Structures are given as C-alpha cells and as structure tokens.
Amino acid sequence: MSTKTKRNFINIGSFILGFGFLGSLDGIIFxxxxxxxxxxxxxSRPEQIISDGVFHLAVTITLVVGGVFLWLAGNPTDLSKGIRLLVGGFLMGGGIFNLVEGIINHHILKIHRVKPDDPNALAFDLAFLGMGALLLVIGLLVRKSGQKQEIKISA
Structure with missing residues (x-):
C-alpha cells in the first residue's frame, strides 16, 4: 500500500471513528x-426509545466503518507523524459531531436541547457547541504541529 493511501485511510478512519465515538458518548451520557x-x-416514550435506537445504530455503524478504515491503514507508526494524524483526526471528528449535531438538532431543527427543562438550557447548548469547537481546534493543532515537524525534518 502506498504512503498516500495509508495516510488517507488514517485521515478518514480516525475522523469517522471520532465522529462515531462522540455520538456514542452523547447517546450514553445524555x-x-x-x-x-x-x-x-x-x-411518546416508545417513540423516543425508537429514535434513540436508530441513533445508536447509526453511531455504531459509524464506529465500525471508522475501525475498518483504520484496520486497512495498518499501523499508524509506519508513517511519519502517523499518530498525530490519528489523534488529530479523531479529535476533529468528535468536534465536528458536536458542532453538526448541536447546530442542526439544537438550533435549526429544534428537536431537542442538551438539557431542555433547565432554566439555563441555552448555556448547556452553547457549552456543547464550545466543547465541539475546542475538540476541533485541538485536533487541528495536533495535526498541524505534526505537519510542521514533518516539513522541518524533510527540508
């Protein structure tokens, strides 16, 4: 497998795995x-259980797909800064999950909020978005720091 293909599998797989992982955490915790x-x-409660079940099935499939991509990629340490790609992509995927789910479900579609019955519901929604943004930025920084070092080494 070429280095470019391996790198692509790690980038895609880690992002999808991070997206699915944060989705799973959302479902389990909230x-x-x-x-x-x-x-x-x-x-009604039965319909809520069905909607949650469909959500959990979707994030489980996402976890499996991300895992398959990473399995196909092989050992990330075979690549220069492969671990940074893996960790950065995972954090970016998780951050994007929070941002997409928060913006679409909490604000645009308004199908639920993080803690709807709380007088500070908006604060919970904003904290959810803030956590997503923080994960995304950290993921980008992890990936970028690896790329800078890689450029310095090869120069």
Whole structure:
C-alpha cells in the first residue's frame, strides 16, 4: 500500500471513528445515564426509545466503518507523524459531531436541547457547541504541529 493511501485511510478512519465515538458518548451520557434528552423530545416514550435506537445504530455503524478504515491503514507508526494524524483526526471528528449535531438538532431543527427543562438550557447548548469547537481546534493543532515537524525534518 502506498504512503498516500495509508495516510488517507488514517485521515478518514480516525475522523469517522471520532465522529462515531462522540455520538456514542452523547447517546450514553445524555440520553441514557443523565436522561436529559432523547433524539426526538416531542414524542411518546416508545417513540423516543425508537429514535434513540436508530441513533445508536447509526453511531455504531459509524464506529465500525471508522475501525475498518483504520484496520486497512495498518499501523499508524509506519508513517511519519502517523499518530498525530490519528489523534488529530479523531479529535476533529468528535468536534465536528458536536458542532453538526448541536447546530442542526439544537438550533435549526429544534428537536431537542442538551438539557431542555433547565432554566439555563441555552448555556448547556452553547457549552456543547464550545466543547465541539475546542475538540476541533485541538485536533487541528495536533495535526498541524505534526505537519510542521514533518516539513522541518524533510527540508
């Protein structure tokens, strides 16, 4: 496998895995453990359970797809700064999950909020978006720092 193909598999796989992982954490923590919200709040409990089940199935499939890409990529340490690509992509995928899910579901579609019955519901929604932005920025910095070092080494 070429270095470019391996790098692409790591980039795609780590991003998808991070996206699915944050989706799973959202479902486990906010839906199940804290029971703050469900995917679709304005339904009966059986419909909420179905909507959450479809969500959990989707993020599980996402985790498997990300894992397959990473398996195909092989050992990330075979590449210069491969671990940085892996970690950076994972954090970026997780950050994008929070941003996309937060913007679309919490603000545009308004199908649920992070903690809808709280008087500070907007603060919870903004914190969710802020965490997504923070993960995205950290992921970008991890990847960028690896690229700078790689350029210095090869120059």
């Amino acid at each position: 839906h199940q453990l804290l029971q703050w919200h469900s995917v679709i709040m304005d339904t």
